[in-house]
Amino acid sequence: MSIFWSPVVHALSPYTPGEQPKLDGLIKLNTNENPYPPSPHAVAAIQAELGEDGDRLKLYPEPTGLMLREALADHFGIDSTNVFVGNSSDEVLAHTFIGLLKHDRPLLFPDITYSFYPVYCGLYGIDYRQIALDERFAIRVDDYIEARPGAVIFPNPNAPTGRLLPLTDISRLASALPDSPVVIDEAYIDFGGESAVALIAEHANLLVTQTLSKSRSLAGLRVGFAIGQPHLIDALTRVKDSFNSYPLDRLALVGATAAVRDREWFDQTRRRVAASRDRLSEELESLGFEVLPSAANFLFVRHPQHDAAQLAAALREQRILVRHFKAARIDQFLRITVGTTAQCNALVDALQSLV
Ligand SMILES: *Cc1c(COP(=O)(O)O)cnc(C)c1O
Numbered sequence: 001m002s003i004f005w006s007p008v009v010h011a012l013s014p015y016t017p018g019e020q021p022k023l024d025g026l027i028k029l030n031t032n033e034n035p036y037p038p039s040p041h042a043v044a045a046i047q048a049e050l051g052e053d054g055d056r057l058k059l060y061p062e063p064t065g066l067m068l069r070e071a072l073a074d075h076f077g078i079d080s081t082n083v084f085v086g087n088s089s090d091e092v093l094a095h096t097f098i099g100l101l102k103h104d105r106p107l108l109f110p111d112i113t114y115s116f117y118p119v120y121c122g123l124y125g126i127d128y129r130q131i132a133l134d135e136r137f138a139i140r141v142d143d144y145i146e147a148r149p150g151a152v153i154f155p156n157p158n159a160p161t162g163r164l165l166p167l168t169d170i171s172r173l174a175s176a177l178p179d180s181p182v183v184i185d186e187a188y189i190d191f192g193g194e195s196a197v198a199l200i201a202e203h204a205n206l207l208v209t210q211t212l213s214k215s216r217s218l219a220g221l222r223v224g225f226a227i228g229q230p231h232l233i234d235a236l237t238r239v240k241d242s243f244n245s246y247p248l249d250r251l252a253l254v255g256a257t258a259a260v261r262d263r264e265w266f267d268q269t270r271r272r273v274a275a276s277r278d279r280l281s282e283e284l285e286s287l288g289f290e291v292l293p294s295a296a297n298f299l300f301v302r303h304p305q306h307d308a309a310q311l312a313a314a315l316r317e318q319r320i321l322v323r324h325f326k327a328a329r330i331d332q333f334l335r336i337t338v339g340t341t342a343q344c345n346a347l348v349d350a351l352q353s354l355v
Contacts, residue, residue, distance in 0.1 A: 008123075015119045018323055027346055029337040030321040032159075032188075032298050034217035036272065036340070038255075039265040042218065045258035046251045061250045064237075068253055071260040072225055076197050082227050084236040085256075087247040089187060089211035089224025092236070094120055095243070096153075096207065096226065099235040100181045102126045103150030110139055112330055114159045114185065137161045137292055137300075141169045145176040152177065155185040157193055160325065160335040162294030164193045174203040181232070183207045190215035190270045191277070192295030197227050207232050214297055215270050216259045223248065223256040273297050277338040283348045284336075287355055302332045306355055318350045 001010070018031035037043075049056060065085035073080040086092040097120040101107045109117050111130040121128045127150075131143045137158075144152050152173065157164045174182045182205050184196045189210065196208045207228035213219035226236055240247060248256070259266070274297075281291045281299055289301040302308060312324040312334055323335040338344065 011122065013119065013122055015116045019321060021321070023319075025319060027320040027339065027343050029339050029343065029347060030323040030335075031219075032214055032296075032335075032337045033219050034214055034269065034273065034297065035338070035343060036217055036269045038217040038221075039259045039262035041262045041265070042216075042221075042255040042259040045254040049250055049254045056250060059250075061246050061248060061253055063245045065248045065253060068223070068225075068248065068257045068260065071257045072227070075260055075263070076195075076227065078197070078200070078227065081230045082200065082233060084226040084233045084240075085248060086224050086226075086236075086240065087244075087252070088213070088222040089185070089209050090116060091222075091247060092209050092224045092226050093185065094123075095236045095239040096183055096209065097121065097126060098124045099239040100207065100232065101151040101153060101183065103180075105148065105150035105180075107151045107153065108144055108147055108149040109153050110158065112137065112158070112161060112327070114155050114187075115325075115327075117153060133158075133161070136163075138163055139165050139169075141165070141173045144173060149177065149180055151181040151183070153183040153185065155187060156196070157188045157191075157295040159187065159296070160298070160323070160330070160333075161292055161300050162188075162296040162298055163292060164295035167194050167196060167199065170196050170206075171199055171203070174199065174206045178205060181205050181207060183209065186210045187214055188296035188298075190266070191274050191297045200228050204229050204231070212256055212259060215273075216256075216266060217269065218256065218259060221252050221255055223252050273338050276341060276344055280336075280338060280344045280348070283344075284351070287348070287351055289351075289355075298335050298337045300330075300333050300335050302334070303355055308332045308334050311351075311354060314354050315347075315350055320347055320350055322347075 068085050069080040069083040072083045107126055107128040108131050111132045134140055189195050200206050209226045211224040284291050284301055289303050292300045308324050312322055
């Protein structure tokens with residue numbers, strides 16, 4: 001606290017990111033990073049942009065991220081006017097909260113979801129209500145429709161549960177609330193779901209956000225994007241140009257563009273992660289864990305006889321990091337990122353000795 005803080009800063013309750021320890025040799029299964037490296041084409045493109053002497057860094061990047069928007073438009077079979085790009089999907093989401101989700105009636109999102117959402121609401125003074133997931137931790141679309149909200153946002157698959165909502169439910173929700181923006185945060189969709197990007201032509205109120213941090217192994221490059229009809233994209237562009245005209249630097253632009261164009265690498269790594277997830281899920285079940293069905297690159301699990309916080313602490317002593325949330329309804333769960341085969345095996349070995 002300081003007398004120099006503005007009243008806005010006094011009132012903030014910031015997001016707490018998962019630990020990024022400096023220790024080497026840790027098995028890091030706590031922040032849903034991809035265990036495989038990014039596309040070699042992305043790395044080569046960044047090196048080429050840097051050149052011998054970095055001379056190009058003298059110049060500002062192209063402000064609208066057009067080369068990346070065109071690569072994403074090709075990838076999804078849409079137009080570049082349907083695409084907004086930003087410095088991480090967290091930033092794209094922040095612009096979305098102020099640009100599309102602040103209305104007279106409250107914004108709705110699940111009681112168990114990405115914990116950044118209430119933080120943006122605090123920052124931007126957005127009235128919100130949390131809707132309880134059902135007892136199996138699934139989203140019930142009818143609860144949102146009946147509440148007549150100002151807007152709706154949730155991840156699909158949801159985080160930290162990993163549960164996937166079928167596209168038919170998203171379509172039904174968007175149709176039932178034609179005057180309310182509906183935002184689907186698809187940070188994990190590439191690991192096992194169908195993207196709602198397929199629905200944007202039919203729904204003027206539907207915006208889909210994605211990130212290159214998880215399925216394209218580029219969490220360190222900070223690139224995210226949103227897809228929707230041009231009037232929604234325009235709202236985000238207006239916010240961006242009132243905040244930072246050049247959110248993507250030259251290295252991020254060329255690296256992200258090459259990663260999006262390398263479909264083969266993308267398909268290969270996401271399939272490997274999904275296969276490891278399904279194997280890990282079976283192994284944890286055989287150790288007595290309850291494992292929620294996951295379409296993401298993480299599992300949300302609890303053990304009927306072992307306290308989750310104690311398990312997380314015991315794993316940490318064996319240099320394995322997983323994420324535990326001290327929150328109502330989920331404080332007996334662990335969120336475990338799917339690692340390489342070797343990392344998953346090390347986790348299962350450690351848990352075998354603990355449970
Ligand atoms: C990881 C994550 C993000 C943020 O991704 P970045 O692009 O790395 O900021 C957004 N939403 C959800 C649900 C996530 O899990």
